[in-house]
Amino acid sequence: xxxxxxxxxxxxxxxxxGYITDKRNFGYKQTxxxxxxxxxxxxxxxxxxxxxxxxxxxxxxxxxTKEISTQFTDIDVRTIKxxxxxxxxxxERDGFIVSGKTFQECNEKDTKFSYNLLEPETTxxxxxxxxxxxxxxxxxxLDEFFEGKPQLTNLHIEITSLCNERCLHCYIxxxxxxxxxxxxxxxxxxxxxxxxxLIHLTISGGEPMLHKNFVDFLRKCNEYNLSxxxxxxxxxxxxxxxxxxxxxxxxxxxxxxxSMDSNIHDEITQMKGSLKKTKNAILKLIxxxxxxxxxxxxxxxxxxxYEDVINWAKKHKIHASDDYGIIARYNHTTQNLSCxxxxxxxxxxxxxxxxxxxxxIEQVEAEAEKKRNMTLTDSICSVCQSSICxxxxxxxxxxxxxxDYIVGNAKVTSINDIWxxxxxxxxxxxxxxxxxxxxxxxxxxxxxxxxxxxxxxxNPQGDPLVVNEFFCDITRLNKKISLExxxxxxxx
Amino acid sequence: MSYTKPMILAQSTVQMAQCxxxxxxxxxxxxxxxxxxx
Numbered sequence: 001x002x003x004x005x006x007x008x009x010x011x012x013x014x015x016x017x018g019y020i021t022d023k024r025n026f027g028y029k030q031t032x033x034x035x036x037x038x039x040x041x042x043x044x045x046x047x048x049x050x051x052x053x054x055x056x057x058x059x060x061x062x063x064x065t066k067e068i069s070t071q072f073t074d075i076d077v078r079t080i081k082x083x084x085x086x087x088x089x090x091x092e093r094d095g096f097i098v099s100g101k102t103f104q105e106c107n108e109k110d111t112k113f114s115y116n117l118l119e120p121e122t123t124x125x126x127x128x129x130x131x132x133x134x135x136x137x138x139x140x141x142l143d144e145f146f147e148g149k150p151q152l153t154n155l156h157i158e159i160t161s162l163c164n165e166r167c168l169h170c171y172i173x174x175x176x177x178x179x180x181x182x183x184x185x186x187x188x189x190x191x192x193x194x195x196x197x198l199i200h201l202t203i204s205g206g207e208p209m210l211h212k213n214f215v216d217f218l219r220k221c222n223e224y225n226l227s228x229x230x231x232x233x234x235x236x237x238x239x240x241x242x243x244x245x246x247x248x249x250x251x252x253x254x255x256x257x258x259s260m261d262s263n264i265h266d267e268i269t270q271m272k273g274s275l276k277k278t279k280n281a282i283l284k285l286i287x288x289x290x291x292x293x294x295x296x297x298x299x300x301x302x303x304x305x306y307e308d309v310i311n312w313a314k315k316h317k318i319h320a321s322d323d324y325g326i327i328a329r330y331n332h333t334t335q336n337l338s339c340x341x342x343x344x345x346x347x348x349x350x351x352x353x354x355x356x357x358x359x360x361i362e363q364v365e366a367e368a369e370k371k372r373n374m375t376l377t378d379s380i381c382s383v384c385q386s387s388i389c390x391x392x393x394x395x396x397x398x399x400x401x402x403x404d405y406i407v408g409n410a411k412v413t414s415i416n417d418i419w420x421x422x423x424x425x426x427x428x429x430x431x432x433x434x435x436x437x438x439x440x441x442x443x444x445x446x447x448x449x450x451x452x453x454x455x456x457x458x459n460p461q462g463d464p465l466v467v468n469e470f471f472c473d474i475t476r477l478n479k480k481i482s483l484e485x486x487x488x489x490x491x492x
Numbered sequence: 493m494s495y496t497k498p499m500i501l502a503q504s505t506v507q508m509a510q511c512x513x514x515x516x517x518x519x520x521x522x523x524x525x526x527x528x529x530x
Contacts, residue, residue: 017501039505047498075495087498134502141502 002058002106003088003099007249008113009038010227011051012197017145018048019138020096021199023227023250038095042134042141046072050087054097058106061085112249114289115317150429152419154387155193156202156400159186159217161392163206165233166270167256168339169299169326171401171457176331177206181392183213185411189390190220192415200227204400206392209236215244222248229254234281235274245290253285253292257320258301260308268301268339286316294320298349299339307356324349325471328457330403337458343473350481361485364478368446376434380450384429388419398428402453404462428452428464438467447482448475 005011008023021040043051053059053067065081072080091097100106111117142151160180161172193201201221208214209232218241221228228251245251257278259265265275285292296302296309306322313320326340341349353360379385383398384407390396394411396418397403407425408418419425431452434440439450448471452464459466 039503041500041504042502044496044499044501045493046496047500049493050498071493072495080495083497090500134500136502138502138504 001061001085001099001101002103003054003061003064003092003097004058004106004110005051005054005056005097006095006110007056009096010199010225010250011054012199013048013052014197015048016045017141018043018045018051019197020051020091022095040138041091041094041096042136042138047087050084051091054088058100058103061088064088112289113291115286116289150385150419152196152386152388152415153198154200154202154382155189155198155415156204156387156389157181157186157189158204158206158389158391158403159208159211159214160206162210163233164210164235164271165207165274168268168270168301169297169336171327171329171336172206172403173329173331173333179392180211181394183216185394186213186217187220189410189415190224190226193226194224196416196419198226200229202229202231202400204231207236208232209234209241215240218244218248218251222250226250228252231255233269233274233278234285235271235277237281237284242284242288242290245285246288251290253290254295255282255292256295256297257282257309257313258296258299259305260312261305264302264305268299282316282318286318292318294318296320296322297326298322298324298341299326300341300345301339303341303345303349307352325454325474327401327454330401330457332404332457332460332462334458340470343470343477346474347477347481350477354481354485361482364447364482365486367449368479368482371446371448374433374445376432376440378433379429380431380433380436380452383452384425388415388425390415396422398425399453402456405456405464435465436467442472442475444472444475444479447479448472 010021010023012019019040019042022038049071050064050068053064061081061084065077065084068080068084069075069077088097088099092099098106098109100109158181161177162180163170163172163177166174190201203214203217203221205211208230211217218228218230222244228248230245230251231254234253234255245253255278257265257275258268259275260279262273262275265278266272269275282292282294294309294313296306298306302309310320310322324341324346326337328334329336350360381399388396388398388407389400389402390410391403394409395403395406396408396410396415397405398407405424407422407428410418433450436450439445439448442448451471454471455466455468456462456464458468458470
């Protein structure tokens with residue numbers, strides 16, 4: 001029997017325990033895999049040993065047993081082999097590893113992402129029913145183990161602020177798009193990520209493909225077994241980049257596409273010919289089975305044609321996400337908001353969604369339902385709880401789009417040190433819902449996602465606690481539309 | 493290390509975080525969830 005780790009699974013060895021997770025917990029949504037996530041698990045110390053020897057290449061049970069037995073001298077090989085069979089089969093049942101009678105069969109069972117194969121996977125449910133599933137959640141285990149100390153799992157790196165487009169709504173002021181991250185700094189950060197057992201890295205810009213070492217950066221991320229999201233306009237995509245992207249089964253791409261009309265898309269990017277390049281690049285990624293998500297911010301320029309993007313994406317089995325919540329630039333200038341929809345225009349968009357998307361209200365309601373359980377001591381979001389960002393100049397900041405809230409610099413201080421000891425990190429980390437008294441008392445709070453960046457960027461003093469009223473208006477609107485829909489359809 | 497039978501100590505199904513890459517597309521990549529979907 002052969003066993004291997006599935007290509008979409010990440011493993012981190014903490015020595016006294018192991019952590020396994022599905023990459024899709026960190027990647028972008030795919031068109032039909034919503035029920036397809038296998039979640040995550042904590043393995044015992046010996047379980048971590050059993051898992052640590054599994055690779056992306058199939059190995060025989062005998063090979064695996066031999067390797068495990070070098071680490072345990074107080075047990076016979078037969079027991080190790082029996083336990084390995086049981087343990088690996090349990091993890092196969094739950095979707096983390098695959099087995100096969102032959103090397104080839106094992107590899108073939110590891111179904112990799114493909115646009116031609118967007119079908120829900122099935123995992124076996126018929127074996128090892130006698131093994132009791134632990135009742136403890138991963139989160140509870142980690143909280144107990146680390147005594148509540150937040151662990152950095154997600155890092156966002158802006159490898160260059162340079163961009164070849166000048167998108168009207170961009171949160172980075174165009175004058176600031178001037179520099180690259182030194183390659184040595186990037187490699188040093190990656191080494192630190194490895195030591196910190198980081199799981200997910202977002203490579204962003206500017207336009208990250210403008211960095212001369214972009215391909216090598218991707219290679220290193222693959223070497224370090226990191227889940228990677230690349231945020232790019234894809235206009236500079238070439239065969240070398242595709243080859244490297246394809247080599248990493250843990251890599252996803254996010255690309256912005258504003259309209260299928262080149263006049264409108266190019267008006268937003270302020271780069272003539274950009275739609276043609278981006279669209280062709282998207283098709284290339286599909287051809288190469290590289291998972292991607294389209295983002296389609298809705299603004300004045302594309303409000304009448306953004307749905308063409310959604311429909312085009314659907315035709316190509318790509319998930320497309322739209323949003324009208326444009327945030328101000330991080331230097332608190334707000335000229336980019338001139339393209340933001342007015343509240344009346346947003347109402348028209350939501351009204352259209354309600355009519356055209358039968359699940360829209362259902363999703364709004366489901367989100368609201370989750371927030372009804374919110375408590376005063378909940379943290380605001382993942383900022384400084386599990387994620388942080390680094391700019392091209394080494395500045396560390398809390399969240400994408402919030403570059404002027406500098407909490408440290410990776411050139412002079414280790415990421416670990418900043419994460420543990422920065423006063424600003426600690427301040428943000430300790431903020432709770434109750435620190436936003438107006439929000440806590442708000443009757444519409446279940447329909448709102450609190451966000452400190454959108455507060456800070458639109459506030460002249462950059463204060464994240466000053467609530468951005470524009471988003472309160474959107475929240476009120478969503479609640480009103482949702483209630484009206486329910487009265488009309490459920491009440492009647 | 494002395495041997496103990498390998499076990500699963502904890503597990504979670506995925507709970508999408510409020511703020512995910514796919515929920516904030518306004519050119520702003522939002523934060524993926526932490527382990528356990530936090």
